[in-house]
Amino acid sequence: MLHLFLLTFGVLADNTDISLGAIANRLLQNPGGQPYDNLTRPGAFGDPTQVQAQFRLNRLFDVDPKTNVFAMDLFLRLRWNDPRLTFPEPLHNEALRIDPSLIWTPDIYFYNEAIQSVPLDQTLKISNDGTVFWSRHYLMYLATGFDLHNFPFDSQKLPIQLVSYSNSQQTLRLNWYNDSGGAAYPDPIVNKTFSSVLWNLNSINTTLTNIIFRDGQPQFDFLTYSLFVDRDPSVYILKYILPLFFIALCSTLTYWIDPTAVPARVGFGVSLLLASITLNFVVSADLPHVNYPTKLDTYIAIIFLFVFISMIEFAVIHVLRVMGRISLSPSIENTFRIVAPIELVLYTTYIFLPGLEVNPVRIVIIILMIVTFLATASYFGYHHIQFKKRQALEKSGEITPLKA
Template structure:
């Protein structure tokens, strides 16, 4: 038993010594690298505020590569999105050439070197990921090439076009630009080999990443000729062209949520409003309740869908859809009010033919205008016995003579030609419909007209949002 305890103790001692030796080696190597860096910097009298010199005096070139870990939290309300990325800068600083192998360090080493002053143009907020210094990595090659890498978590502005929301796609940029050096001093360029890489397992909640690409450009910050006091802004060190690198993310919105939670329910509500056409025109409580309840439900549904969007000056696709559905639901209410008012009329409707044109015309035309003849009280009556004769010199039409109001069955004269015309019209026949028949006829036509019109406007709408 004692032998086993002794063996275990010896094993632990040996293991601790081994780990101590490894830690010592790591610490010694770290000290050597630090001392090597200090020696290099001291030998060349390194000035971290001075830009790396070039052989021909041209601008320093900084090559950039970006790896995208994550894209998400795209906030349309604030016009911004979140990104987690790894950025790596590469440039040549001939003052740091050495023969001691690759020197690596973290934030402490970076603070001793010259680094390019770059910033995110469309940045809303950004922080270096992690809390330790290990989130920054710097390595110096033997030829003086410096690799500076760091991880960023940031919120970037994205000016979104929401005209086709929720069938929209957005192109959100990530812009890097030189801050302290114009193009005569520093030029930004993308790495020729894979300048942008995206995590293959990247999953977004509301969007899908369709594509990403890079481009480079220059921004002109030359000031207009203007002097403020004794300072000429044209000669400012900040005027001139500045090198810019941009990554574009093409994002396409996933529409499944909106189809199932907004469009399908709204279509059902419009269809439900048409049930009113199958109810009796005199069923006031049922048809009124059906129309108002569908209208209020649809308005509530539409308010929820647009609550997460910013207030914009143009009309979005969802608002066109809202207007379309509102017109059809409100139209069913108006149709009910119309047929109910007809249903409650007492007088029959006379029509020439039983088709839409004549039925609607006769229904909408006031009763007095539809009466051509047969209403003696509307005409002026002779007050004394007189003889109405034709004027032979003028060649007017023949008239009937009236000698006495009490003896003549007709109280006034009808020209012969008009009398013949009236008889001819009556011989053709006039159809009569009761108000109830007219109301039911309008309901039957509405059962066909409303669905066909809704299908037509749907075709126009979906062509608009998809193309």
């Protein structure tokens, strides 16, 4: 190395117009000494080679919960020191730019990469002190698990995991690269034009994890950028939630149709039931398939229940009228006219409140739903008692039975 230094320095002293390309050739050819070995890491028989990494995030797109994959446009920057690549400082403090395949580069890869990607472009620069800076631009498809219990008002953690392999001698160690220096973890580097369709970037977290297997097996260094993003639910509200709500609201209008108009009541109820089934097929085709119900799945089930109850209620009213129990019919109709829309609004508000935790607003809504149910039960109980009294009076002949 000393021979190389003196030779290069002598050339610079004699000819200040020497090109950086010539310096690069001398570094790699190493005349008079051992040729540069791009398969051997720096300090192969010494301490582990320290490699520092940094991400620059440009854009998040194609977040697909169906396949548990999301895509990132990003730069991966690596920096390490290779003493074999030192040279006298050239004119204008320039750095060498060479092909990465000509020198040793660390074996580092994306742990949660879903589809193998090739760098769109890359740059490798060598400073005179042997510091190597390697920047690669990726369009990266990464895998992660999505938590969709709160869908479509969910928040997700999207990790970008970089891992290096070290054997039992710890030949390679991975850490963060900070432009400002001194800090263990860098501030998130995010392009000012960072954007995503349907997702809003909330925060970014950085972690460094070391994993050692049993019995002194190899060690892995994990660098993780975790993006915490919130889904924009506007499109789901307009396309799915509002239509479902209006279908259920229309089902409460059946209680205002004269129960003697059997074709009108049956036709209206069946039309709403078919409309809700059709919308459910449309919604299901666009929603992620998971083995647990999401918020939207639960709401769809409740909408079916409201429509189905409207059909059951009319069947009960019709049977009561056929059996001659006409006095119970108006009370049942009046109850459902008031209670059904109130319960629909309360439940819709409850299920789509932000977050999964129990909060005062949810507690108030639960109390209102319970009070409404108890008031309805009391109302039915009162009218049932009145019906029994009237039935007894009709049998004794004190009053005239009502006609259907």
